Amino acid sequence: MNKSYSLHKINENENCPFKEAEYSRFKFGDKSYAEKFAKELFAGFVNQFEDLILSREEIVILPSPYLSIPTASNFLCYYFKKELNSFLFKNGKKASVESKIYRNQTYVTDYGNLDFEERVKLISNDTYYIDRNFINDKLCIFVDDIKITGSHEHTVNKILNQYSVNGDFIFVYFAELINKDIHPKIENYYNYYAVKNVEDIVNIINSSSFQYNTRIVKYILSLNEEQFCFLIDNISEEKSNDLFHLAISNNYHQILEYKTNINVIKID
Template structure:
């Protein structure tokens, strides 16, 4: 069985059902909002799907696909899992397990400006791996932050079909674009709402609740030399080191557009 749940429904472009500044900070690595959104998402989800969660099926939770650097939705998934496990504990049920869809990303294009066909075409060149035997026959909860065109859900379903995985699948989203008259580029309006310049990036990185994710690593690596040097000069040595090791762990040093900045970190 395949179903979905979203907490917030986007029906008006100029009237967001959630706080857009908080969502933007979440997308750029502020984990306090990942925890806040996860709590809200869990409370809404369990109110509608309590019977499913307590049905006795083994539960596996999966964040959106990534290779080495977690996505923002991975942190949403982390805190959602904590809420879910606490709920299962209170009802004397077995804790959920966690799995992952591995993704070898091959592009630097800003995904948030694209429509459905463009998104599917862009990610069709990525390679994916899922542990079929681990999730087979279980209740699989796929957690993501936002559903705009459904291209990621389409891709995950394609992977499940490719690996011939059987089970119950439910896709969870903090928000979903319901009004299809709104162009998918609204996603980037949300993403960048609180991030207008390099100083905003530095301010977020220096928060105690910050942790690097895929979006901010790629964003920083795409800066020109002046912007990139500003970031390096205004964050700690520890965070510069984290940035370097995360970048190479995702093979970004193999992408021409990022090589100069990665080498700059290495020699700084």
């Protein structure tokens, strides 16, 4: 079984079914919106899939692939899992467990403006690993924030086939682009709706519900010298240290475009 569910359907350029500013802050690390979106997403999801969920004893939930730095969808997945496990508890069922697809990313390009073919080509050199034995023959719920071209789902299905994973798979999205006449670059319109400059990034980092994710780390490491120095001067030393350790954990210090800024914040 391979199914897909999305809470919000994007049919028009000018009529977004969710609040763009909230979504943008979520994409850049504001966890309060990850929690809000997850509650809304689970409510819609369980309304459609309640019988299937309650019929299964083994449920595995997986966010979009990453190596060391979580994606924004990882936080969506975290709160979605909390909602799912509360539902399972109320129904006397065993809790779901979380797994992960490991991804070694090979590029720095933001693919939010690319079409399906360009996205698949871009990520084709990435390497992935999944624990086949852990998820095999289980109900697997793959949680992501948005489906634009379907390249993410295509890639995950390719990984599942590569590792010969059996089971039932549901791809769950907060939003999905339904109208294929709309260019995929609308994704970056949503991503950057509330992020126009480095001051907006500083504002998000200094909020009480912030946690670094892949998008904001890559954004920061791509800043020019003046912008980067402004950011470092306006966030705490703790946040700077966190940024450094996350960056090297993902081997970003070995990527030419990120080296300079990482060396500015390196820990002596």
